[in-house]
Amino acid sequence: MINTIIGGNSKVEGLLEASDPTRVDGLVQGKILSKSSVIVGEHGVVRGDINAVEILIAGTVYGNLKAEQRIELTETGRVLGDLVTKTLVIDEGASFKGSCTMEVMEEKKASDGAHAEQDIEEESKDSEEKGEDKKGKK
Numbered sequence: 001m002i003n004t005i006i007g008g009n010s011k012v013e014g015l016l017e018a019s020d021p022t023r024v025d026g027l028v029q030g031k032i033l034s035k036s037s038v039i040v041g042e043h044g045v046v047r048g049d050i051n052a053v054e055i056l057i058a059g060t061v062y063g064n065l066k067a068e069q070r071i072e073l074t075e076t077g078r079v080l081g082d083l084v085t086k087t088l089v090i091d092e093g094a095s096f097k098g099s100c101t102m103e104v105m106e107e108k109k110a111s112d113g114a115h116a117e118q119d120i121e122e123e124s125k126d127s128e129e130k131g132e133d134k135k136g137k138k
Helices: 105-137
Strands: 004-006 011-013 016-018 022-024 027-029 032-034 037-040 045-047 050-057 060-062 065-073 078-080 083-085 087-090 095-097 100-102
Touching: 004 016, 022 032, 032 037, 050 060, 065 078, 083 087, 087 100
Parallel strands: 004 022, 011 027, 016 032, 022 037, 027 045, 032 050, 037 050, 045 060, 050 065, 060 078, 065 083, 065 087, 078 095, 083 100
Antiparallel strands: none
16 A cells, blocks of 8 residues: 655655655655655656665656665666666666666575585595594504
């Protein structure tokens, strides 16, 4: 359920903070901070950054997007700015100009695996050295 709606003929300037889902069908000039989701409708325009849990863009954003969980650009969505998220969905026809940073789970697992291999190698070296000490003492 969307509790905050910026209508098509509305204009908001400054910081918009919301704890519930927010939809922008008008113009927002400033930053949007949400503890939930932000939807920029097909005719909505945001000139500023958006920080939220989930962001769906069907309109136009001139600014950076940072979502804790997911960013989605629909076929009518336009973003000129950088994206930071865990999950990114870009529909055919969407437009995005900027950089994207994603947290990839495989990299974390791979790096954890590399640490595990390194630990195993260190343990085997330690045991080899202990074996040599025992042999040397005999």
